[in-house]
Each structure stands twice: as C-alpha cells, then as structure tokens.
Amino acid sequence: MKKIKIGVIGCGSIARHRHLPEYEANEYVEIAAVCDIVEKRASELAGQFQAKAYTTYQDLLADAEIDAVSVCTPNYLHAPITVTALKAGKNVLCEKPMATSAEEALEMIQAAETSGKKLMIAHNxxxxxxxxxxxxxxxxxxxxxxxxxxxxxxxxxxxxxxxxxxxxxxxxxxxxxxxxxxxxxxxxxxxxxxxxxxxxxxxxxxxxxxxxxxxxxxxxxxxxxxxxxxxxxxxxxxxxxxxxxxxxxxxxxxxxxxxxxxxxxxxxxxxxxxxxxxxxxxxxxQTNEDGGQSTSHVIDQFVTAIVEDTEPAVTGLEGMKxxxxxxxxxxxxxxxxxxxxx
Missing domain, CATH: 3.30.360.10 (Dihydrodipicolinate Reductase; domain 2)
Incomplete structure (x- = not known):
C-alpha cells in the first residue's frame, strides 16, 4: 500500500513530542514535510525525520504529493490554515481549540464537506x-x-x-x-x-x-x-x-x-x-511529563480514518460543540x- 504523505505545520512542542513521533511510529505514514516560521526549528526537525523543510504553510500546501497535514500552530492560525489546507485537497488534523469562534469552526466544517477531505480535531x-x-x-x-x-x-x-x-x-x-x-x-x-x-x-x-x-x-x-x-x-x-x-x-x-x-x-x-x-x-x-504526550492515539485515529475512508473519531462538528x-x-x-x- 502507498504510504500517506504527511506534512506538519508548526514545529513547536506539540509537533515535536506528539505528532511527529506518533506519525513516525505509524506504518501507513511517511513524514514528507515540516513547516515553521522559525527556519531553525523546521530545519532541525526536517533533518531528524528525513523530511522537507518549509517556512510558509502556503508553500507546503502547494506540494501536490502531500496527502494530509497536522496543524500545530498558535490558536489564531488554526482556522485559516485548516481551511486553506482543505481547499488544497489535504486531509487535516487540527490541534485544539479548533478555532477562536463558532463562525471560524463552521467555516472549517464547511470546507471539509466541500472538499470531501477529512477534518479531525485533536481531542485526546x-x-x-x-x-x-x-x-x-x-x-x-x-x-x-x-x-x-x-x-x-x-x-x-x-x-x-x-x-x-x-x-x-x-x-x-x-x-x-x-x-x-x-x-x-x-x-x-x-x-x-x-x-x-x-x-x-x-x-x-x-x-x-x-x-x-x-x-x-x-x-x-x-x-x-x-x-x-x-x-x-x-x-x-x-x-x-x-x-x-x-x-x-x-x-x-x-x-x-x-x-x-x-x-x-x-x-x-x-x-x-x-x-x-x-x-x-x-x-x-497522557501527560506533558516524561514523554507522555507521545501516547495520545490521536494520530493513529486520524490515519485510520484516511486509510479506511471512515469518519474521524473527533469530527469538526464535535470539535465545534x-x-x-x-x-x-x-x-x-x-x-x-x-x-x-x-
């Protein structure tokens, strides 16, 4: 089976300690790209996971080979990046809280419906x-x-x-x-x-x-x-x-x-x-202490939804509620x- 090519947008602690290690441990996934406005962070993690480094999410989303992304940015960027990613044909796993307003959350849900792609919120x-x-x-x-x-x-x-x-x-x-x-x-x-x-x-x-x-x-x-x-x-x-x-x-x-x-x-x-x-x-x-964040099961649930073409375990609607x-x-x-x- 062809592996799912994943891009991780935002290279802070949640990406470093949960998303990237869990993707690496999943047999169906290839970590293809990482992105951060701090070039040093992106380059460091790109080297660690043999991925391509980007400093803008727009450039990462323009990569046609990427199938899905994790959005691990500050909260105010969750909705705009998620909507752009869905419109670009990518499945999206978005960190919580999914948005800063109900209107933003609804826009994310509608973008998923229109694109036919998966949207999952990372409530572990x-x-x-x-x-x-x-x-x-x-x-x-x-x-x-x-x-x-x-x-x-x-x-x-x-x-x-x-x-x-x-x-x-x-x-x-x-x-x-x-x-x-x-x-x-x-x-x-x-x-x-x-x-x-x-x-x-x-x-x-x-x-x-x-x-x-x-x-x-x-x-x-x-x-x-x-x-x-x-x-x-x-x-x-x-x-x-x-x-x-x-x-x-x-x-x-x-x-x-x-x-x-x-x-x-x-x-x-x-x-x-x-x-x-x-x-x-x-x-x-799960806890932030002693590497506990790397056992959340969120990543595996997201990947399973893509592989089996099923509804994500925590949908956009659930995240909005x-x-x-x-x-x-x-x-x-x-x-x-x-x-x-x-």
Whole structure:
C-alpha cells in the first residue's frame, strides 16, 4: 500500500513530542514535510525525520504529493490554515481549540464537506482507557442515573512545555485568544460530552488572570455546567497548580461514583452505593511529563480514518460543540450571567 504523505505545520512542542513521533511510529505514514516560521526549528526537525523543510504553510500546501497535514500552530492560525489546507485537497488534523469562534469552526466544517477531505480535531482525552471504560459503564446503566460531576485539568502552566518558555504565544491574547480554558478546559468539555453522552445547554463561570504576570489571557477558570437532562457539575481549568498536575474527573450516579484519573495507581475506581469498591489499572493518562504526550492515539485515529475512508473519531462538528461550551463560559464571565449554549 502507498504510504500517506504527511506534512506538519508548526514545529513547536506539540509537533515535536506528539505528532511527529506518533506519525513516525505509524506504518501507513511517511513524514514528507515540516513547516515553521522559525527556519531553525523546521530545519532541525526536517533533518531528524528525513523530511522537507518549509517556512510558509502556503508553500507546503502547494506540494501536490502531500496527502494530509497536522496543524500545530498558535490558536489564531488554526482556522485559516485548516481551511486553506482543505481547499488544497489535504486531509487535516487540527490541534485544539479548533478555532477562536463558532463562525471560524463552521467555516472549517464547511470546507471539509466541500472538499470531501477529512477534518479531525485533536481531542485526546476520548482515547484514555479509563475514560472509555467509564463511558461504557454509564451507557450500560452500571451506575444508574447520573446526577452530577466534577472535572479538573490543571498544571503549573505552558512555560515548562512550550518551545518558547515564558515568552510563549500561549500567554498572548492576539495569538492564543484564550488561555487555560483553551489549553485545558476545552479538553474537559469534550471529554464530559463524550462520557455523559449529552450536550451542555447552560454555563456559568468565573475566569481570572492571577497566576501569570506575563499573560493577558485567563490562567484560572471555574465553570458550572448543565446538560440537557439536568446533570450539573463543575469544570476547573488552571495554570496555577504549581505542584502536581490534576487531570481528574468524578461522576456521581444513583448506584455509585466513578473516579477517573484520581488515584496514582488505579485510573478508574468505582465506589458503589452498596459499599463495594472496584479498582482498575488501565494505564495512565497522557501527560506533558516524561514523554507522555507521545501516547495520545490521536494520530493513529486520524490515519485510520484516511486509510479506511471512515469518519474521524473527533469530527469538526464535535470539535465545534466542545468549543462552544468554552465560548459560552467566556461570555458568562464577561456578562456575569448564566449563558445558554446554542
């Protein structure tokens, strides 16, 4: 079988630690090109992966041999590059958050439909074993009716991860658009929609910039969310968790409680109303520490969708619905009102 020729646009940490190593490990892929406005970064990774280096994405997309691209740029470039790539006949895997507005997201979705190419958004939390197991349990009625949840995603901030450290685009509103809620919170809105199998209809939020002196985007956010059936819960996203990362989710149901990624050994613990406790060791969640980002399964899912000509695991529409919850949270903080979604 002819290998899929991949181009990676943006040579920062997410490309270096997740996209490129996972593409290299996939038997159906040939890494054909990389692109970054910083020529040194592009050249370095091109040499490492025996690929061609570009400094403009337009030049990369003009290469007729490239079948698909990863968009790993600052947030404000996700939509324009994705739309251009789809119109150029390339399949696209776009990092999260997929866009900076619902209008941009819709334009991306429409470009995919018009071109007939795949568009997938890189929400990796759906592929964590404990999260998939929890979804199965909830769907089978294992803990009965769901009443509530709490979910958090926080760490010390992107400066320890980003290629530019404290000078990273993550902290600049004109490039990032949104801070911790876009970096971390949108992962959890996507995860909760996936696990609960419902859409959120209302959100209230408090969003602050208190931990990062060099930022003009949010670094700490706490949201209250409500689903269409009346499940209510909280979501926290923060760059102010200075000691240990928190990436936990707890689901409260009539027959028991699911604790996901809340224990260092057991990635899923079920505490039943009867007093019975069941513990699962399913493997750890992806993390920025110790190379954990290279096990996301996102790349393999994207490649499979191309090879088998199937719908991507996280479509543009799914990405937009998860983004809309975050956009509503921003609006709630600004207006000091509960915001209805959609």
């Amino acid at each position: 939390q759906r592929f964590v074993p404990s999260h998939q197991k929890a979804k199965e349990i909830i769907e089978s009625g294992g803990i009965g009716k769901i009443y509530s949840f709490r979910s958090a995603f926080g760490h010390g901030g992107p400066e320890g991860w980003s290629a530019d450290g404290k000078d990273s685009w993550f902290f600049r509103k004109d490039e990032a658009f949104i801070g911790a809620m876009g970096d971390l919170g949108v992962h959890k809105t996507d995860l909760l929609r996936y696990i609960l199998g419902e859409e959120f209809i209302e959100v209230g939020s408090f969003i602050e910039t208190t931990a990062k002196k060099n930022a003009d985007v949010d670094d700490t956010a706490v949201c209250v969310l409500k689903t269409e059936s009346g499940i209510i819960g909280t979501l926290a996203a923060s760059w102010s968790y200075v000691s240990n990362e928190d990436n936990s989710t707890i689901i409260y149901g009539e027959k028991g409680i699911l604790r996901l990624e809340d224990d260092p050994v057991h990635s899923l613990i079920i505490q039943y109303a009867t007093g019975e406790i069941v513990k699962y060791e399913l493997g750890g969640i 998860s983004l809309q919850v975050v956009l509503a949270a921003l609006e709630s903080n600004e207006t000091k009102r509960i915001v209805r979604i959609g």
